[in-house]
Structures are given as C-alpha cells and as structure tokens.
Amino acid sequence: MYPPHHRLRLTLTAVTLAGLAIVATGVGLRAETPPPSPTYLPSVSDLMIATIQPRHIRLWIAAHSGNWAFSAYELGNLKGALNRVSRAQPLVDGNSFADMTTAVTQQPFEALAQAIKQKDIGRFEQSYADLTAACNSCHQALNRAAVVIKVPQSASVADLDFAPGAE
Ligand code: HEC
Incomplete structure (x- = not known):
C-alpha cells in the first residue's frame, strides 16, 4: 500500500489529467478567452x-x-x-x-x-x-x-x- 501522502498525490494527478482532458476538447478555455482583435490601437x-x-x-x-x-x-x-x-x-x-x-x-x-x-x-x-x-x-x-x-x-x-x- 502507498503511504497517505502518496495517495494524495495520485488523486491530484488524476484531477489534473481530468482538467487537461476538458481543456483539450476545448470546452474549458474557449468560452473565457476573447478572440484576437484585428485592430491594435497604439497609445x-x-x-x-x-x-x-x-x-x-x-x-x-x-x-x-x-x-x-x-x-x-x-x-x-x-x-x-x-x-x-x-x-x-x-x-x-x-x-x-x-x-x-x-x-x-x-x-x-x-x-x-x-x-x-x-x-x-x-x-x-x-x-x-x-x-x-x-x-x-x-x-x-x-x-x-x-x-x-x-x-x-x-x-x-x-x-x-x-x-x-x-x-
Ligand atoms: C501635442 C503634444 C506633443 C508633442 C508636440 C510632442 N509630444 Fe511627446 N508626448 C506627448 C504625450 C501626451 C506623451 C505621454 C503619452 C502617455 O503618457 O501616454 C508624450 C510622450 C513622449 C515620449 C515618452 C514615451 C514613453 O512612454 O517613454 C517621448 C519619447 C516623446 N513624447 C517624444 C517626443 C518628441 C521627440 C517630440 C518632438 C519632436 C514630442 N514628443 C512632441 C505629447 C506630445
């Protein structure tokens, strides 16, 4: 058996992987990132x-x-x-x-x-x-x-x- 802190690390890794899977499908990021602006107005x-x-x-x-x-x-x-x-x-x-x-x-x-x-x-x-x-x-x-x-x-x-x- 793993000692407790190892178990925690395994759980975190599983959560991270699940998060990456969502990002990879585009569900997570697309809604929050504004589209690139075609115009840039310098100050x-x-x-x-x-x-x-x-x-x-x-x-x-x-x-x-x-x-x-x-x-x-x-x-x-x-x-x-x-x-x-x-x-x-x-x-x-x-x-x-x-x-x-x-x-x-x-x-x-x-x-x-x-x-x-x-x-x-x-x-x-x-x-x-x-x-x-x-x-x-x-x-x-x-x-x-x-x-x-x-x-x-x-x-x-x-x-x-x-x-x-x-x-
Ligand atoms: C009609 C007004 C005006 C004239 C004329 C003008 N400036 Fe400026 N300049 C500004 C303003 C306003 C800022 C600050 C802009 C800001 O802070 O966003 C500035 C900022 C600057 C900066 C600093 C930019 C930085 O952020 O480091 C430089 C260098 C500069 N001017 C060069 C010049 C030179 C050289 C001339 C003359 C040939 C000139 N300016 C004429 C209005 C003017």
Missing part, C-alpha cells in the same frame, strides 16, 4: 516611442553628418508622423493633439526647412533646439513633464533624458 506613448522619437534623433544625426537630403526627408517624415498621431489619438485629456502640435512646432519646422535648404548648420542647431523645446512644452502642458527630450549629444546617444528631478 500616444507607443506612438511617441515608435514614430516620433527615432525621427527626432535621425533628423539631428543626418544634419550632423552633412546629409542634408536625408535631413529634409526626415523632417517631412517627422511632420507626417505627428499628423498621424493626431489622427490616431485626436484628444489627450480632452486637448486637441493637432492644435497643440501646430501651436508649438510650426515655427521650428519652418526654420528647420530653411536651415536645411541653405545647408546652414548654425541655423539648424538653433531651430533644432527650438523644436526640442517645443516637444517639451507639449509634455509640460499635458502634465507629462517627466518626459524630457534633449538635443542628442552624439550619433549613438538617445535623446531621452532619464535624469530624475524633472517633475
């Missing part, structure tokens, strides 16, 4: 990380590499990406993403376009700093002051400032 945060931040970095690297064609290309893509964020997520806490974007980025975007056209790195620096300040002014206005964007320091350093104390 503003997802879109910032995936579509805005990398282009902000690339724009800077391109100009600093003297690749004015690529900076012009990336400037257009950054504007387009912000427009797509406004369409995907029109409101942030009740504020129009499109209106806020236009208010803060219009001037630096125009200045950047000019600087790139003239291949003027000095003017580019100034307007890129203004654009970066525009990113942060929106973060502050929307109570996301913890998100601090900076001008990249080198081609391999990201522009996200993790230093604490920004709130």
Whole structure:
C-alpha cells in the first residue's frame, strides 16, 4: 500500500489529467478567452516611442553628418508622423493633439526647412533646439513633464533624458 501522502498525490494527478482532458476538447478555455482583435490601437506613448522619437534623433544625426537630403526627408517624415498621431489619438485629456502640435512646432519646422535648404548648420542647431523645446512644452502642458527630450549629444546617444528631478 502507498503511504497517505502518496495517495494524495495520485488523486491530484488524476484531477489534473481530468482538467487537461476538458481543456483539450476545448470546452474549458474557449468560452473565457476573447478572440484576437484585428485592430491594435497604439497609445500616444507607443506612438511617441515608435514614430516620433527615432525621427527626432535621425533628423539631428543626418544634419550632423552633412546629409542634408536625408535631413529634409526626415523632417517631412517627422511632420507626417505627428499628423498621424493626431489622427490616431485626436484628444489627450480632452486637448486637441493637432492644435497643440501646430501651436508649438510650426515655427521650428519652418526654420528647420530653411536651415536645411541653405545647408546652414548654425541655423539648424538653433531651430533644432527650438523644436526640442517645443516637444517639451507639449509634455509640460499635458502634465507629462517627466518626459524630457534633449538635443542628442552624439550619433549613438538617445535623446531621452532619464535624469530624475524633472517633475
Ligand atoms: C501635442 C503634444 C506633443 C508633442 C508636440 C510632442 N509630444 Fe511627446 N508626448 C506627448 C504625450 C501626451 C506623451 C505621454 C503619452 C502617455 O503618457 O501616454 C508624450 C510622450 C513622449 C515620449 C515618452 C514615451 C514613453 O512612454 O517613454 C517621448 C519619447 C516623446 N513624447 C517624444 C517626443 C518628441 C521627440 C517630440 C518632438 C519632436 C514630442 N514628443 C512632441 C505629447 C506630445
């Protein structure tokens, strides 16, 4: 005969097997698991990380590499990406993403376009700093002051400032 704890283990194994049999027939799981959704709506945060931040970095690297064609290309893509964020997520806490974007980025975007056209790195620096300040002014206005964007320091350093104390 088995000692009592062995008997218990045998009983548990039998219960587990019975459970697996139910799952295997699909009776147990199908009712509780929602079907996969065909659409995935990324949040503003997802879109910032995936579509805005990398282009902000690339724009800077391109100009600093003297690749004015690529900076012009990336400037257009950054504007387009912000427009797509406004369409995907029109409101942030009740504020129009499109209106806020236009208010803060219009001037630096125009200045950047000019600087790139003239291949003027000095003017580019100034307007890129203004654009970066525009990113942060929106973060502050929307109570996301913890998100601090900076001008990249080198081609391999990201522009996200993790230093604490920004709130
Ligand atoms: C119209 C307002 C607005 C503008 C302009 C804007 N952002 Fe944002 N950004 C937000 C909001 C809102 C969040 C926070 C989203 C959240 O918490 O869900 C955010 C978050 C971020 C984050 C952090 C995402 C994370 O979760 O780590 C990054 C990075 C970022 N923005 C980059 C930028 C850059 C770079 C620019 C400028 C080129 C920019 N943003 C311009 C509104 C804006």
